[in-house]
Amino acid sequence: MSSSTTTQTYVPKTRVGKVTDYVDSRVGGSGIVKEFGRKIFPDHWTFMFGEVALYTFVILLITGTFLTFFYDPSMAETHYNGSYLPLRGVEMSVAYASSLDISFDVRGGLFMRQLHHWAALLFAASVAVHMLRVFFTGAFRRPREFNWVVGCVLVILSLAAGFTGYSLPDDLLSGNGLRIIDGVMKAIPVVGTYLSFFLFGGEFPGTMIIGRLYVLHILLIPAVILLMIGIHLFMVVLHKHSQFPGPGRTNTNVVGYPVGPVYAAKAGGFFFIVFGILAAIAAAFTINPIWNYGPYDPSPVSAGTQPDWYIGWVDGALRLMPGTLGDNFDFEFMIPFPWGVNALSLNVLVPALVPAAIVFTLMFAWPWIEAWVTKDKREHHLLDRPRNAPARTGVGVAGIVFYCVLWAAASSDLIATHFLVSLNDVTYWLRALVFIGPVLAFMVTRRIALALQRKDREIALHGRETGRIVRLPHGEFIEVHEPVDDYKRYKLVSFDSPEVMVPKPDENGKISLLDKVHGRASRFFFEDRVAPVTPKELEASHNDHHGEIAGAKDRESIASH
């Protein structure tokens, strides 16, 4: 009440003040600025990948709009008559011809096409890195579970946006990708052919698909992405940004700078930095040279045909799947139905769907899986250092290795030619690695994380090893340890370390199956845990080994030993 009266009585004196007051008294922007402008965000370089994703998305919208001015999504046949000589007179679709015109006959067109495509690759990459950061630091825990899910939806949407855009030039490379999609769809029993005919408007490739992908690419998918980004950012503001633990940083505060003026300026500047980096890349490095691939034609497939990196892992899975096992087992089953026999082609369906199903299911469900194991219902605004959650970090690295093996499989032919090895051997190794790799990665990562925790514990208790050997008067040699300062030590000792929960029998002395499974899971997560240093331990180490932790400044105390 009082604030509204002050607004009414306020009389601006300058011209600018009058204009702003005129607008503000009608729009009420000052309230938003007051609230949001004072919002505090913590500062850490790993917190900026979401921003990169947002900025690349804005760049995609700007460059994409430019491209729509000149692109024609028609599959009508035409004969190219543009500037690129090696394709002149060749029969092609209007879509491909207009993409070539953008590249060679529209002023600045090739730069905009390359900027759009490079921005798309960086968009997907920054989304992935942002997600990994959130995962490894445990930022998905309560209350941010739903925002994690929104993020997962955004990952899938960015894959969809990328794939639909990749197909639009109607060149040979992207046409081969669409053919794989068509093949996967047709492998679905019973409804597969119907789905394919529905999508392509008849037999592949038909005359509809480019126009349909265009609508998805420029209308539906960006609209849903924008909506999801809106929800995503709204929840970030609502939840506050999480922060790394440190002196003065607690679960109930946020230490950092306000949006206005610090982050508004930093973020605005960072947008132009990202834009500049991408513009430099787009100006100097070619991407998707569609003129090399030629117009789409269902008969040829050129060597080195791969999708863009974010779809590559699915292509890799298809490449790794053996067509037959031994001489007879071909993964194909004939299922008799009342209306006839339908084929079930597992050699297509398994690689095309199972890895994606595993990755996405685990991704979406992870916050609840971990909460069930830890039985932790608290709110977490402080982040974990990855080493302090060894099992989670292990699972994350296992996921990365799984993904990377499939990704490598998509470039198996290039690995073979560039490292002078046999393509068959590359395939055999990767087939083994796709199963063994994640397991090994989990074990190794977990051990490394535990070792780092022990190292942290050592440093917190005894200080840093200086490498200086001192001989005491009675002949004993000791290494001088330099104690860490309190700020550093705080970071080394303040973390959660849940213990293994042993299942407890109920009043009948029985342990339910669920509890047993939970006990196993808890042991899997937390066995061999390294407990954080307690104040008592710290006190004890100070008293008992003062000589060992004494620094260079404490020469007298060493001498007095």
Place this chain on the structure above:
Amino acid sequence: MKNFSSSGTTRGRNHFVKALSQRRRHPLAAFALLLMALLVTGGIYAAASTANEAQAQTTTFTANDVEEGSKLFSANCASCHGMGATGSDAAPSLVGVGAASVDFQVGTGRMPLQMNGPQAQAKPVQFTEEQIRQMAAYVASLGAGPSIPSEEILDASEGDSSNGGELFRVNCAMCHNAAAAGGALTRGKFAPSIDGTSEKHIYEAMVTGPQNMPVFSDANISPEDKQDIIAFLKTIEEQGSPGGAELGSLGPVSEGLFIWVAGLGVVIAFTVWLTSRSS
């Protein structure tokens, strides 16, 4: 039926068809049919191969060339290919491979073979132009085969690069990559990059089918079409990359690698810089 009775000639043909249809289950019918089919196929093949040979005879060698070539062959090739180039366990017979084969294999350094492996690798050329010509003359004298192509057919400026591009994408790009950057084959074999390969060697590769490459005979791709392919390859070689550095022309793999390493690397450097003076 009344249609057939309308004229005498129709009736006569009708009789013949009837006779043929009555004897179609004769024990010798299948044999006769097979014989006919073989004659037709063989005839067409013979006509086509003579057409090839007619095209191929463009270079003439002197008796002296053959004589000198024979000596070079005995000294450098016969240990594997055998005296008289009749082949051994280690290497195939060269009777009938033609001068073009020798010119390609020796002229690109693939022969003499450096080491056993999945396929012969190109290396610095071991002989002079003159010596290669003499060995080619010797091998050509052993039996008819594709000869070294003439200058006119190798003139890329006479070819139609867009037709060549289409032929290249349909016939060659599945192994050599759409931008002729090369690609992998099975068990360590590969299709090499064609970048920098001379017109003559491209042509010879097409007519002789070295290593794992199939032969594209003149009946399959006419000499004019081969010229178009060469024109296409030389056009894309000379024009460079319109969009900037081409990252090996390897497609999305090198592009993905680039954005992850260079693109994201630079972005991370900036994020570290932007947050370096924080609390």
